[in-house]
Amino acid sequence: MHRTGIELQPATLKHLEEMARLHTETFLHEPWSAGFMEKLLRRTGAFGLIAQAPSPSPPLFGFTIAQQALDEAEILTITVGRKHQRTGIGGMLLDRLVNDMKNRGVKTLFLDVATDNHPALALYHSRDFLECGLRRNYYRNGTDAQLMAKNLAL
Ligand SMILES: CC(C)(COP(=O)(O)OP(=O)(O)OC[C@H]1O[C@@H](n2cnc3c(N)ncnc32)[C@H](O)[C@@H]1OP(=O)(O)O)[C@@H](O)C(=O)NCCC(=O)NCCS
Numbered sequence: 001m002h003r004t005g006i007e008l009q010p011a012t013l014k015h016l017e018e019m020a021r022l023h024t025e026t027f028l029h030e031p032w033s034a035g036f037m038e039k040l041l042r043r044t045g046a047f048g049l050i051a052q053a054p055s056p057s058p059p060l061f062g063f064t065i066a067q068q069a070l071d072e073a074e075i076l077t078i079t080v081g082r083k084h085q086r087t088g089i090g091g092m093l094l095d096r097l098v099n100d101m102k103n104r105g106v107k108t109l110f111l112d113v114a115t116d117n118h119p120a121l122a123l124y125h126s127r128d129f130l131e132c133g134l135r136r137n138y139y140r141n142g143t144d145a146q147l148m149a150k151n152l153a154l
Contacts, residue, residue, distance in 0.1 A: 007054045008092060047097075075110070075111040113148060
């Protein structure tokens with residue numbers, strides 16, 4: 001099923017508490033606090049997007065944060081609430097992020113993903129990200145990180 005009526009908007013400081021709640025729900029072992037994400041979003045070149053329904057003060061369905069440095073950028077996180085996964089929201093967030101990054105002059109978009117995170121790997125493969133390296137024991141639980149990149153200049 002794919003969702004309609006989802007609004008994508010830049011993440012702002014008013015979204016931080018909901019973002020932290022969602023991150024805790026989906027990254028049980030490495031949740032990010034509102035304070036941590038505030039620091040990320042205040043950095044030069046940081047960019048966040050949220051997905052929500054178009055009613056007053058709706059809950060967040062998902063969000064992503066990326067960091068740009070000149071013509072490269074990295075996806076720091078992307079997440080969709082458990083109840084709303086597999087409904088197209090992660091793909092929408094990623095597609096918009098790629099488009100916005102292109103408009104900002106980014107030529108290569110990087111990310112890392114746990115090698116056992118099959119839904120995320122499937123999402124990135126579906127958007128033509130290519131594997132470009134491996135970091136052993138990268139995550140706290142000892143899982144390896146798969147590095148992936150997408151050439152936005154093509
Ligand atoms: C990874 C994540 C963001 C995907 O978001 P989503 O909204 O469920 O993804 P979508 O519904 O937009 O799916 C887009 C495509 O990704 C792939 N995909 C996503 N989840 C999948 C799954 N569980 N199994 C197989 N393919 C999957 C499919 O190709 C899918 O396209 P399709 O629905 O046409 O088959 C979501 O699973 C999530 O939040 N996971 C927890 C947090 C996380 O691991 N984030 C990534 C860290 S690197």
